[in-house]
Amino acid sequence: MRIAVVGATGNAGTAVLRELAARDEVESILGIARRLPNREMEPYRQADWQQIDIQFERARADLEKALNGYDAVIHLAWLIQPNKERDLLRRANVDGTRHVLEAAAAAGVRHIVVASSVGAYSPVDDDELRDESWPTEGIESSHYSVDKAAQERVIDEFEAAHPEVTVARLRPALKFQGGAGSEIQRYFLGKWAPVQLLQLGRPPVIPFPKDVRAQAVHTDDVARAYVLAALKGAEGAFNICADDVLDAARIGGVVTGNSKYGRVVPVPSKALRPLIKAAHRTGVLAADEGWLDMALRVPLMDNSRAKRELDWWPSMSGAAALEELIQGMAEGSGxxxxxxxxxxxxxTAPFTLPDAEHQLPEDIDALALRQYMSDHLAGATAGLNRIQKLAEAFMETPKYGDIATVAEEIRVEHHYLEELIQAQGFPRPGVTAPALWVGERLARIKSFFPQGVKITPSVLVLETELMMSAVTGKLHGWRSLMPISEALGVPQGVFEELADDALRQYKILQDVHDYARQDAFNKSAETDPEDALPSSE
Structure with missing residues (x-):
């Protein structure tokens, strides 16, 4: 069986790839994502890949071509952040689902599995278990829930128009796994949450909203449900959750690790909501208050249909999955x-570092090498900040996937250079590197405006040009280290690979630059909305 996975790089998608690779009945796997993973590492090496951003109408033609000849599609793609970009989220999540469904039907795919959510359900005020017949009108104060309900309507419309295609919609509870620790921290807690302190010990007591109760499921169990639905050609809705219910006491027991039920200071939800709202608005917390509303109002699910028709059973309790996630967050796993x-x-870096006992040969001028590598690290730090901001600026364009992929590669290379410097016995860069970094930040004040100020297409043209110059400098840096790679304790092939990557990144940025400068200086130009660069206040 040939199966395509749309959104194959996230929490669920990565687990689905693992599950598909373990199935003898799966002949081939296609991964589709707007940002490609490292395809040489597990589990991504098990699939063929296509880079497609499903939010755009034009994606339908690319999707149809990519899905031709496949027996089933598992559609998992969903944007959680950025919360404030409602048009982007709606376009990627709701319109994106429509594009995938229509393209799959046009390609002759006869079975589709779609990731819905417990968040699609209408609110309740009790703890009764609901089956799949409960209405899916969402919770209006949660953008995630509203969009999940809208996705359900898209599926309804598609099923009515395409009776020849069977569609299974899975509604999982909270999906936890250790390997998603870093991702879940970024999407829900944010970068300021000191979760790494959990490696030193658990808090003796935690404050927690007393009314919250939820269900969870290990991501591997969810992945198995998606794959079973695809292989069996299942049709209709399926609740996917572990059998236990996580209330405040049970969650407190897991987080504190003190006892089965832990110590919890109950916090009234009404008092907590404005605090979450304020923390989100100030950037301290990634999740907004809608997630609390959803946690308070979604129904508890009855998973008996999945057990009966998919022969699916959870292998792990929700509490155990939460414990694994907390450990993964503490370690920053991914x-x-x-x-x-x-x-x-x-x-997870693919580049080789020197052995622990490595020492620089005496014929190497250590002081000169230290200065050279430190200066390149300063430039790499500036370049990393620039490429991340550039990716954000292009988020609502078809070029986002390309530039975001380059940004992730540069992030890994930056860390590698830091580790390589320390492996030579050099201390962390001192005054020079921060000074250069500050200077670069000051130089770009005019280019990347503070929040609330207009970002124009011409600014993005300039920023792309500056990033191209930075990548050129990085290229020459790797080439300069090639002749002394043995002295550095690194196989020469590592620097050759890094230089080749820089050349490829430059070509991508050239393409982004060509896109950015189209009509950037033409006041009267009429541009297709899907081609338009963002220019919002």
Whole structure:
């Protein structure tokens, strides 16, 4: 059986690839994503890949071509962030689902599995278990829930128009796995949450909303459900969750690790909501108050249909899955894809570092080498900040996937250079590197405006040009280290690969530059909305 996975690089997608690769009945796997992963590493090496951004109408033709000859499609793609970009989220999540469904039907695919969510369900005020017949009108104060309900309507319309295609919609509970620790921290807690302190010990007590109760499921169990639905040609809706219910006491027990039920200071939800809202608005917390509303109002699910018709059973309790996630968050765990990237890039970096006992030969001028590498690290730090901002600026364009992929590669290379410098016995760069970094930040004030100020197409042209110059400098840096690679304790092929990567990145940026400068200075130009660069206040 030939199966394509749309959104194959995130929490669920990575697990689905693992599950598909383990199935003898699966002949081939196609991964589709707008940001490609490192395809030389597991589990991404098990699939063929296509880079397609499904939010655009034009994606339908690319999707139809890519899906031709496949027996089933598992559609998992969903943007969680950025919360404030509602048009982007709606376009990627709701319109994107429509584009995938219509393209799959046009390609002759006869079975589709779609990732819906418990968040699609209408609100309740009790703890009764609901089956799949419960209405899916969403919770209006949660953008995630509203869009999941809208996705359900898209599926309804598609099924009515295409009775020849069977569609299964799976509604999982919260999906937890250790390998998604870094991703879930970024999407929901944010970068300011000191989750790494959990490696030193658990808090003796936690504050928690007393009314929250939820269900969870290990991501591997969800992946198995998606694959079973695809292989069996299942049709209709299926609730996917572990059998236990996580209330405040049970969650407190897992987080504190003190006892089965832990110690929790109950916090009234009404008092907590404005605090979450304020923390989100100030950037301290990634999740907005809608997630609390959803946690308070979604129904508890009855998973008996999945057990009966898919022969699916959870292998792990929701509490055990939560414990694994907490440990993964503490460690900053992840995989080599943009959504799943770990907190420490070196944990999955493909480049070789010197052995622990490595020492520089005496004929190497250590002082000159230290200065050279430190200056390049300063430039790499500036370039990393620039490429990340550039990717954000292009988020609503067809070029986002390309430039975001380059940004992730540069992030990993930056960390590698840091580790390489320390492996030579050099201390972390001192005054020079921060000074150069500050100077670069000051130089770009005019280019990247503070929040609320207009970003124009001409600015993006200039920023792309500056990034191209930075990549050129990086290229020459790797080439300069090639002749002394043995002295550095690194196989020469590592620097050759890094230089080749820089050349490829430059070509991508050239293409982005060509796109950015189209009519950038023409006031009267009429541009297709899908081609337009963002120019919002």
């Amino acid at each position: 995989k080599r894809s943009a959504p799943m990237r770990p907190r420490d890039p070196q944990s």
